[in-house]
Amino acid sequence: MQAARQDARFDAVIDLDGFPNDPAPRRFPQPVLALTQDVGRDIDPDYLPRLDQVLALSGATSYRLSVPGAAHLTFTDAPLYLPPVESIVGSLGRTDGPRVTAAASLAFLDTTLRGRPGDVSTVLEAHGDLSVYAPRGGT
Template sequence: GRLDTGRVAVTGHSMGGAAALQAARQDHRFDAVIDLDGYPHGPTSPSLQQPTLALTQAITPETDPRYVPRLTEALKRSTATSYRLTIPGTAHLTFMDGPLYLPPVPSMVGSLGRAKSRHVVAATTLAFLDTTLRHKPGDLAGVLSAYGDLSVYRPDNSR
Protein backbone atom coordinates (compact mmCIF):
# COMPACT_ATOMS: atom_id res chain seq x y z
CA GLY A 1 0.00 0.00 0.00
CA ARG A 2 2.99 2.36 -0.01
CA LEU A 3 3.88 2.28 -3.69
CA ASP A 4 2.03 4.46 -6.15
CA THR A 5 2.12 2.24 -9.20
CA GLY A 6 0.21 4.85 -11.15
CA ARG A 7 3.34 7.06 -11.24
CA VAL A 8 6.46 5.07 -12.08
CA ALA A 9 9.80 6.16 -13.51
CA VAL A 10 12.53 3.92 -14.84
CA THR A 11 16.09 5.05 -14.25
CA GLY A 12 19.61 3.78 -14.49
CA HIS A 13 23.27 4.75 -14.63
CA SER A 14 25.64 3.88 -17.48
CA MET A 15 24.50 0.56 -18.99
CA GLY A 16 21.53 0.85 -16.62
CA GLY A 17 20.66 4.17 -18.25
CA ALA A 18 20.71 2.53 -21.66
CA ALA A 19 18.56 -0.27 -20.23
CA ALA A 20 16.12 2.30 -18.80
CA LEU A 21 15.70 3.86 -22.25
CA GLN A 22 15.06 0.45 -23.80
CA ALA A 23 12.70 -0.62 -21.01
CA ALA A 24 10.61 2.52 -21.52
CA ARG A 25 10.37 1.81 -25.26
CA GLN A 26 9.09 -1.68 -24.54
CA ASP A 27 6.89 -1.05 -21.50
CA HIS A 28 4.57 1.95 -21.67
CA ARG A 29 3.59 1.59 -18.01
CA PHE A 30 6.62 3.71 -17.16
CA ASP A 31 5.59 7.35 -16.91
CA ALA A 32 9.06 8.91 -17.05
CA VAL A 33 12.67 7.97 -17.85
CA ILE A 34 15.95 9.12 -16.30
CA ASP A 35 19.18 8.16 -18.04
CA LEU A 36 22.23 8.90 -15.90
CA ASP A 37 25.10 9.13 -18.38
CA GLY A 38 24.09 6.04 -20.31
CA TYR A 39 25.00 5.51 -23.95
CA PRO A 40 21.86 4.43 -25.85
CA HIS A 41 22.70 1.02 -27.31
CA GLY A 42 20.51 -0.82 -29.75
CA PRO A 43 17.75 0.67 -31.85
CA THR A 44 16.40 4.15 -31.18
CA SER A 45 12.96 3.02 -32.27
CA PRO A 46 10.26 2.71 -31.39
CA SER A 47 10.20 6.27 -30.12
CA LEU A 48 10.12 7.00 -26.43
CA GLN A 49 6.64 8.05 -25.38
CA GLN A 50 7.57 9.20 -21.87
CA PRO A 51 9.21 12.43 -20.75
CA THR A 52 12.92 11.73 -20.47
CA LEU A 53 15.77 13.35 -18.56
CA ALA A 54 19.29 12.48 -19.68
CA LEU A 55 22.05 13.72 -17.40
CA THR A 56 25.46 13.64 -19.04
CA GLN A 57 28.99 14.18 -17.85
CA ALA A 58 31.03 17.10 -19.09
CA ILE A 59 31.92 16.46 -22.73
CA THR A 60 35.69 16.32 -23.31
CA PRO A 61 37.89 15.41 -26.28
CA GLU A 62 38.05 11.89 -24.80
CA THR A 63 34.24 11.50 -24.94
CA ASP A 64 33.09 9.02 -27.57
CA PRO A 65 32.13 11.30 -30.50
CA ARG A 66 29.06 9.13 -31.17
CA TYR A 67 27.64 9.58 -27.65
CA VAL A 68 25.90 12.97 -27.82
CA PRO A 69 24.57 12.53 -31.39
CA ARG A 70 23.16 9.08 -30.54
CA LEU A 71 21.54 10.33 -27.35
CA THR A 72 20.19 13.40 -29.14
CA GLU A 73 18.68 11.21 -31.84
CA ALA A 74 16.87 9.11 -29.23
CA LEU A 75 15.54 12.22 -27.46
CA LYS A 76 14.46 13.97 -30.66
CA ARG A 77 12.40 10.93 -31.68
CA SER A 78 10.44 11.07 -28.43
CA THR A 79 6.75 11.86 -28.55
CA ALA A 80 7.06 13.63 -25.16
CA THR A 81 9.23 16.56 -24.11
CA SER A 82 12.71 15.38 -23.23
CA TYR A 83 15.73 17.04 -21.66
CA ARG A 84 19.49 16.56 -21.98
CA LEU A 85 21.48 18.26 -19.24
CA THR A 86 25.27 18.29 -19.45
CA ILE A 87 26.62 19.20 -16.04
CA PRO A 88 30.05 20.88 -15.81
CA GLY A 89 32.48 19.35 -13.35
CA THR A 90 31.03 15.87 -13.67
CA ALA A 91 32.56 12.57 -14.74
CA HIS A 92 30.90 9.25 -15.43
CA LEU A 93 30.94 8.13 -11.80
CA THR A 94 29.47 11.40 -10.50
CA PHE A 95 25.99 10.00 -11.15
CA MET A 96 26.28 7.17 -8.65
CA ASP A 97 27.81 6.86 -5.20
CA GLY A 98 31.41 6.82 -6.46
CA PRO A 99 32.25 10.32 -5.13
CA LEU A 100 31.43 9.08 -1.63
CA TYR A 101 34.09 6.39 -1.47
CA LEU A 102 36.50 6.80 -4.37
CA PRO A 103 39.56 9.06 -4.22
CA PRO A 104 38.73 12.61 -5.32
CA VAL A 105 40.23 12.14 -8.79
CA PRO A 106 38.36 14.49 -11.17
CA SER A 107 38.72 12.19 -14.17
CA MET A 108 36.87 9.49 -12.22
CA VAL A 109 34.35 11.30 -10.06
CA GLY A 110 34.34 14.85 -11.38
CA SER A 111 35.35 18.02 -9.62
CA LEU A 112 32.10 18.88 -7.84
CA GLY A 113 33.10 17.14 -4.62
CA ARG A 114 31.25 14.66 -2.47
CA ALA A 115 28.43 16.91 -1.24
CA LYS A 116 27.78 18.91 -4.39
CA SER A 117 27.74 15.84 -6.65
CA ARG A 118 24.93 14.27 -4.66
CA HIS A 119 23.06 17.57 -4.44
CA VAL A 120 23.14 18.23 -8.19
CA VAL A 121 21.98 14.74 -9.14
CA ALA A 122 19.26 14.74 -6.48
CA ALA A 123 18.01 18.26 -7.26
CA THR A 124 17.78 17.71 -11.01
CA THR A 125 16.12 14.32 -10.81
CA LEU A 126 13.70 15.48 -8.12
CA ALA A 127 12.68 18.55 -10.14
CA PHE A 128 12.08 16.34 -13.17
CA LEU A 129 10.07 13.77 -11.22
CA ASP A 130 8.02 16.44 -9.40
CA THR A 131 7.06 17.94 -12.74
CA THR A 132 6.43 14.74 -14.68
CA LEU A 133 4.98 12.41 -12.05
CA ARG A 134 3.48 14.76 -9.49
CA HIS A 135 2.48 17.39 -12.05
CA LYS A 136 3.82 20.19 -9.88
CA PRO A 137 3.77 23.50 -11.71
CA GLY A 138 6.96 25.38 -12.31
CA ASP A 139 9.66 26.15 -14.80
CA LEU A 140 11.44 22.80 -15.15
CA ALA A 141 13.73 24.07 -17.91
CA GLY A 142 14.71 27.02 -15.73
CA VAL A 143 15.50 24.79 -12.76
CA LEU A 144 17.52 22.34 -14.84
CA SER A 145 19.44 25.00 -16.76
CA ALA A 146 20.77 26.37 -13.47
CA TYR A 147 22.91 23.22 -13.24
CA GLY A 148 24.41 23.07 -16.71
CA ASP A 149 23.94 23.15 -20.47
CA LEU A 150 20.32 22.22 -21.18
CA SER A 151 18.80 21.07 -24.45
CA VAL A 152 15.04 20.62 -24.61
CA TYR A 153 13.49 18.38 -27.24
CA ARG A 154 9.78 18.86 -27.80
CA PRO A 155 7.64 16.42 -29.79
CA ASP A 156 7.56 18.81 -32.76
CA ASN A 157 11.40 18.86 -32.64
CA SER A 158 11.50 22.60 -31.89
CA ARG A 159 13.90 23.73 -29.19
Protein backbone atom coordinates in the same frame (compact mmCIF):
# COMPACT_ATOMS: atom_id res chain seq x y z
CA MET B 1 15.46 4.17 -22.08
CA GLN B 2 15.33 0.77 -23.72
CA ALA B 3 13.29 -0.68 -20.85
CA ALA B 4 10.81 2.20 -21.05
CA ARG B 5 10.47 1.75 -24.79
CA GLN B 6 9.59 -1.91 -24.24
CA ASP B 7 7.31 -1.46 -21.23
CA ALA B 8 4.56 1.18 -21.19
CA ARG B 9 4.32 0.98 -17.38
CA PHE B 10 7.27 3.41 -17.19
CA ASP B 11 5.89 6.95 -16.98
CA ALA B 12 9.24 8.76 -17.17
CA VAL B 13 12.92 7.99 -17.68
CA ILE B 14 16.09 9.32 -16.07
CA ASP B 15 19.25 8.35 -17.93
CA LEU B 16 22.41 8.69 -15.86
CA ASP B 17 25.17 9.29 -18.41
CA GLY B 18 24.15 6.20 -20.37
CA PHE B 19 24.75 5.58 -24.06
CA PRO B 20 21.65 4.58 -26.03
CA ASN B 21 22.47 1.18 -27.51
CA ASP B 22 19.35 0.60 -29.60
CA PRO B 23 20.64 -0.05 -33.14
CA ALA B 24 17.43 1.35 -34.67
CA PRO B 25 16.03 4.05 -32.35
CA ARG B 26 12.27 4.47 -32.54
CA ARG B 27 9.72 6.78 -31.00
CA PHE B 28 8.67 6.21 -27.40
CA PRO B 29 6.03 8.01 -25.30
CA GLN B 30 7.85 8.80 -22.06
CA PRO B 31 9.62 12.04 -21.18
CA VAL B 32 13.34 11.67 -20.49
CA LEU B 33 15.88 13.50 -18.36
CA ALA B 34 19.39 12.60 -19.50
CA LEU B 35 22.16 13.72 -17.14
CA THR B 36 25.55 13.71 -18.83
CA GLN B 37 29.11 14.61 -18.12
CA ASP B 38 30.52 17.41 -20.26
CA VAL B 39 31.67 15.14 -23.08
CA GLY B 40 33.83 16.65 -25.78
CA ARG B 41 33.82 15.34 -29.33
CA ASP B 42 37.45 14.34 -28.80
CA ILE B 43 36.42 11.89 -26.05
CA ASP B 44 33.44 10.20 -27.73
CA PRO B 45 32.23 11.82 -30.96
CA ASP B 46 29.13 9.59 -31.17
CA TYR B 47 27.79 9.93 -27.65
CA LEU B 48 25.96 13.27 -27.63
CA PRO B 49 24.72 13.14 -31.25
CA ARG B 50 23.32 9.64 -30.64
CA LEU B 51 21.72 10.67 -27.34
CA ASP B 52 20.22 13.79 -28.95
CA GLN B 53 18.79 11.65 -31.76
CA VAL B 54 17.08 9.36 -29.26
CA LEU B 55 15.77 12.23 -27.11
CA ALA B 56 14.26 13.86 -30.18
CA LEU B 57 12.15 10.71 -30.64
CA SER B 58 10.40 11.04 -27.29
CA GLY B 59 6.65 11.61 -27.43
CA ALA B 60 6.92 14.06 -24.52
CA THR B 61 9.20 16.97 -23.72
CA SER B 62 12.64 15.63 -22.81
CA TYR B 63 15.81 17.18 -21.47
CA ARG B 64 19.58 16.68 -21.67
CA LEU B 65 21.57 18.33 -18.90
CA SER B 66 25.35 18.37 -19.37
CA VAL B 67 26.89 19.12 -15.99
CA PRO B 68 30.26 20.93 -16.00
CA GLY B 69 32.82 19.21 -13.82
CA ALA B 70 30.95 15.91 -13.92
CA ALA B 71 32.47 12.53 -14.71
CA HIS B 72 30.67 9.29 -15.45
CA LEU B 73 30.31 8.33 -11.77
CA THR B 74 29.24 11.81 -10.64
CA PHE B 75 25.58 10.85 -10.98
CA THR B 76 25.87 7.95 -8.54
CA ASP B 77 26.79 7.78 -4.87
CA ALA B 78 30.39 6.85 -5.82
CA PRO B 79 31.82 10.32 -5.03
CA LEU B 80 30.72 9.80 -1.42
CA TYR B 81 33.09 6.86 -0.89
CA LEU B 82 35.65 6.73 -3.73
CA PRO B 83 38.92 8.66 -3.58
CA PRO B 84 38.45 12.16 -5.02
CA VAL B 85 40.12 11.31 -8.34
CA GLU B 86 38.75 13.84 -10.82
CA SER B 87 38.83 11.49 -13.81
CA ILE B 88 36.59 9.05 -11.93
CA VAL B 89 34.20 11.17 -9.88
CA GLY B 90 34.56 14.62 -11.46
CA SER B 91 35.56 17.92 -9.94
CA LEU B 92 32.31 18.68 -8.12
CA GLY B 93 33.52 17.26 -4.84
CA ARG B 94 32.04 14.52 -2.72
CA THR B 95 28.56 15.96 -2.26
CA ASP B 96 27.82 18.36 -5.13
CA GLY B 97 27.44 15.60 -7.74
CA PRO B 98 24.81 13.70 -5.75
CA ARG B 99 23.08 17.02 -4.93
CA VAL B 100 22.85 17.97 -8.62
CA THR B 101 21.54 14.50 -9.48
CA ALA B 102 18.93 14.65 -6.73
CA ALA B 103 17.82 18.23 -7.48
CA ALA B 104 17.52 17.66 -11.23
CA SER B 105 15.76 14.32 -10.78
CA LEU B 106 13.31 15.71 -8.23
CA ALA B 107 12.46 18.74 -10.38
CA PHE B 108 11.92 16.53 -13.43
CA LEU B 109 9.81 13.92 -11.62
CA ASP B 110 7.75 16.48 -9.67
CA THR B 111 6.84 18.31 -12.86
CA THR B 112 6.45 15.26 -15.07
CA LEU B 113 4.73 12.77 -12.79
CA ARG B 114 3.13 14.87 -10.09
CA GLY B 115 2.09 17.78 -12.28
CA ARG B 116 3.56 20.27 -9.83
CA PRO B 117 3.58 23.80 -11.17
CA GLY B 118 6.87 25.34 -12.14
CA ASP B 119 9.31 25.42 -14.96
CA VAL B 120 11.60 22.40 -14.83
CA SER B 121 13.89 24.08 -17.38
CA THR B 122 14.71 26.88 -14.94
CA VAL B 123 15.70 24.42 -12.22
CA LEU B 124 17.77 22.31 -14.61
CA GLU B 125 19.55 25.30 -16.20
CA ALA B 126 20.95 26.21 -12.78
CA HIS B 127 23.05 23.03 -12.89
CA GLY B 128 24.54 23.02 -16.38
CA ASP B 129 24.02 23.24 -20.12
CA LEU B 130 20.40 22.34 -20.92
CA SER B 131 18.95 21.10 -24.20
CA VAL B 132 15.17 20.69 -24.49
CA TYR B 133 13.51 18.35 -26.98
CA ALA B 134 9.87 19.08 -27.72
CA PRO B 135 7.77 16.18 -29.01
CA ARG B 136 7.16 15.88 -32.71
CA GLY B 137 3.89 14.72 -34.25
CA GLY B 138 3.45 11.27 -35.72
CA THR B 139 4.12 7.76 -34.53
